[in-house]
Amino acid sequence: MAHFNRHPITPWLLMAPQLIIVGVFFFWPAFQAIEQAFYIEDAFGLSREFTGLTNFISVLSEPEYLETLWTTMVFSFSVALGAMALALGMAVLADRVIRGANTYKTFLIWPYAVAPAVAGVLWLFLFDPTLGILPELLSAIGIDWNHNLNGNQALLLVVLASIWKQMSYNFVFFLAGLQAIPKSLLEAAAMDRAGPWRRFWTITFPLLSPTSFFLLVMNVVYAFFETFGTIDATTSGGPGGSTRTLVYKVYEDGFVGQDLGSSAAQSVLLMVIVGVLTLIQFKYVEKKVQY
Amino acid sequence: MATLTLKQLKKQYPNGYKALHGIDLDFGEGELIVIVGPSGCGKSTLLRTLAGLEDISEGDLEINGKRVNDLEPAERDIAMVFQNYALYPHMSVFDNMAYGLRNRRTPKDEIQQRVSEAAELLGLTELLDRRPKQLSGGQRQRVAMGRAIVRKPQVFLFDEPLSNLDAKLRVQMRLEIRRLQKRLKVTSVYVTHDQTEAMTLADRLVVMNEGHVEQFGTPMALYDKPASKFVAGFIGSPAMNFLDATLEDASEGSGQDATLALPCGARLALRPETTVIDTVINNTLTLGIRPEHLDVLETDSPLPKGAAELNVQVELVEPLGADTLAYCRLAGQTEPLVVRLDGEHVVAEDQQLRLAITPARAHLFGADGRRLTTCS
Numbered sequence: 114m115a116h117f118n119r120h121p122i123t124p125w126l127l128m129a130p131q132l133i134i135v136g137v138f139f140f141w142p143a144f145q146a147i148e149q150a151f152y153i154e155d156a157f158g159l160s161r162e163f164t165g166l167t168n169f170i171s172v173l174s175e176p177e178y179l180e181t182l183w184t185t186m187v188f189s190f191s192v193a194l195g196a197m198a199l200a201l202g203m204a205v206l207a208d209r210v211i212r213g214a215n216t217y218k219t220f221l222i223w224p225y226a227v228a229p230a231v232a233g234v235l236w237l238f239l240f241d242p243t244l245g246i247l248p249e250l251l252s253a254i255g256i257d258w259n260h261n262l263n264g265n266q267a268l269l270l271v272v273l274a275s276i277w278k279q280m281s282y283n284f285v286f287f288l289a290g291l292q293a294i295p296k297s298l299l300e301a302a303a304m305d306r307a308g309p310w311r312r313f314w315t316i317t318f319p320l321l322s323p324t325s326f327f328l329l330v331m332n333v334v335y336a337f338f339e340t341f342g343t344i345d346a347t348t349s350g351g352p353g354g355s356t357r358t359l360v361y362k363v364y365e366d367g368f369v370g371q372d373l374g375s376s377a378a379q380s381v382l383l384m385v386i387v388g389v390l391t392l393i394q395f396k397y398v399e400k401k402v403q404y
Numbered sequence: 405m406a407t408l409t410l411k412q413l414k415k416q417y418p419n420g421y422k423a424l425h426g427i428d429l430d431f432g433e434g435e436l437i438v439i440v441g442p443s444g445c446g447k448s449t450l451l452r453t454l455a456g457l458e459d460i461s462e463g464d465l466e467i468n469g470k471r472v473n474d475l476e477p478a479e480r481d482i483a484m485v486f487q488n489y490a491l492y493p494h495m496s497v498f499d500n501m502a503y504g505l506r507n508r509r510t511p512k513d514e515i516q517q518r519v520s521e522a523a524e525l526l527g528l529t530e531l532l533d534r535r536p537k538q539l540s541g542g543q544r545q546r547v548a549m550g551r552a553i554v555r556k557p558q559v560f561l562f563d564e565p566l567s568n569l570d571a572k573l574r575v576q577m578r579l580e581i582r583r584l585q586k587r588l589k590v591t592s593v594y595v596t597h598d599q600t601e602a603m604t605l606a607d608r609l610v611v612m613n614e615g616h617v618e619q620f621g622t623p624m625a626l627y628d629k630p631a632s633k634f635v636a637g638f639i640g641s642p643a644m645n646f647l648d649a650t651l652e653d654a655s656e657g658s659g660q661d662a663t664l665a666l667p668c669g670a671r672l673a674l675r676p677e678t679t680v681i682d683t684v685i686n687n688t689l690t691l692g693i694r695p696e697h698l699d700v701l702e703t704d705s706p707l708p709k710g711a712a713e714l715n716v717q718v719e720l721v722e723p724l725g726a727d728t729l730a731y732c733r734l735a736g737q738t739e740p741l742v743v744r745l746d747g748e749h750v751v752a753e754d755q756q757l758r759l760a761i762t763p764a765r766a767h768l769f770g771a772d773g774r775r776l777t778t779c780s
Binding site: 295297298300301302303304305306307308311315316319320 | 455456457476477478482483484486487488490492493494503504507508551555
């Protein structure tokens with residue numbers, strides 16, 4: 114029989130590449146951010162002073178921060194629910210297609226390959242008040258579109274762009290989930306006198322719940338963090354901060370405003386918020402999931 | 405309870421594949437009909453067209469004399485037990501059984517009553533709160549049947565419901581299905597590829613092959629008088645032996661015996677009253693004889709009158725307890741000849757056996773595989 118020497122260092126060596134990457138690109142900056150959050154630094158980055166919780170207190174007492182938090186919530190849940198609902202609809206339709214199914218699927222997955230900033234610009238052009246096609250059409254039905262002036266319209270625009278970008282991802286998972294449901298279950302339900310609508314809500318939808326739950330977590334995280342590029346390229350948080358999300362504010366205050374202490378405190382808060390949200394999802398939503 | 409009539413039922417898939425070529429069948433009230441055939445013979449397709457899960461391309465399907473071709477599965481008042489049971493994994497046993505009733509807006513207390521009745525009938529009362537994955541295979545099978553029973557449908561359809569169970573449980577469930585069906589007296593159509601299951605369950609049996617009905621009748625009628633070589637080979641286990649044979653010297657109207665010549669040299673006299681159609685004279689025919697109908701002769705005992713003698717060498721012996729199967733080599737024949745012997749009959753490999761074929765036990769099939777009805 115072969116004899117294996119278990120040297121205590123071997124596992125660490127094998128894990129080293131991954132550990133180094135996570136350490137350098139995640140733990141180190143995260144630790145730095147946490148540290149930074151307790152200091153106030155001068156504008157040139159030459160000296161800093163330990164100030165305890167001052168950064169956190171000033172951030173939380175800022176009305177603008179709470180406004181941003183509210184905007185982020187509205188934005189995130191609109192994006193998550195919108196992207197999931199549309200993707201589910203598309204997946205149900207694509208699942209029924211027999212001829213040319215692969216072509217459909219490829220086209221529906223494509224937007225995922227588009228960079229967030231490009232996706233933002235694409236929608237920006239579509240909705241541009243002077244150049245775009247859609248405002249032209251909207252004006253025909255009496256809607257005056259100008260997201261450069263109207264905050265709600267601007268929010269709607271970034272929500273649309275973010276949904277469009279994320280839908281493909283959700284689509285792939287929903288389609289896989291649908292295809293994993295045995296056809297005989299739906300046939301049995303059909304014989305049990307359930308119409309298509311009832312079959313969907315009593316059989317298909319409950320059986321998709323593990324997929325839906327996973328996607329809900331992923332989509333909220335996406336909406337919180339990964340929509341930065343889309344927002345920056347489309348509205349840059351404007352007009353008047355109406356599309357400023359928490360991540361965007363971290364960037365504005367830190368890199369544009371050079372208030373590194375406050376920015377760091379905000380990222381720590383952001384981490385906590387997303388952590389709490391995910392916890393809530395696991396605690397309450399997961400109970401309703403049928404595995 | 406209902407009658408089921410199929411008239412020239414045809415099924416062609418959009419890709420042009422023809423699964424059913426004009427099926428004509430008539431099932432009576434309360435009958436348990438078994439459809440049997442090899443994989444791909446169209447039996448499952450036929451069942452699915454009855455259920456309404458597949459469209460009918462041509463022909464008519466009638467329940468109680470009413471054409472139901474265009475009715476949705478839900479409107480046909482048919483319940484089906486699926487091969488993989490198709491239980492709803494996210495619902496309890498109770499909810500699984502109640503689902504169909506709820507969809508029909510049955511009052512709550514009636515649902516409660518019907519489900520507990522069915523549960524009691526099937527011994528599921530203790531399990532009503534469980535989820536399907538907490539049940540054994542046999543229990544799942546029962547829930548699937550319970551789901552069909554509570555709806556009190558006109559017709560039950562069974563799609564190979566026992567194929568996922570182990571051998572012992574299969575026999576037990578087979579008896580249970582039979583008992584239940586006799587008790588509920590609901591017209592049932594049962595699809596299987598297992599000929600033992602088919603023989604034991606059926607009131608009447610449909611043998612299918614390549615989208616055609618080969619024969620329809622009681623199990624014993626199919627066993628005694630198979631209409632084709634295919635049915636003969638499919639019904640009965642172990643399968644019927646087939647020997648090449650040539651019909652000689654029919655001497656029309658002379659009252660003389662016609663003789664069947666086998667390649668091994670044996671000759672089987674057909675009875676004088678047997679009229680054999682001219683066209684098959686001197687043609688190659690197939691003689692079929694079941695393993696249990698080959699008689700072993702003692703070395704010195706005389707050949708029964710009219711019988712043909714075959715001298716074979718035993719190649720392989722399979723003792724089954726009650727019976728022993730002997731696989732024998734016969735001159736001029738590539739396939740081994742299977743003989744079913746009494747379990748007490750001791751045979752050794754390489755031993756010589758004298759076998760007798762009596763004309764009454766022989767089946768004769770023409771070159772097209774159809775039975776020559778005159779040979780008896």
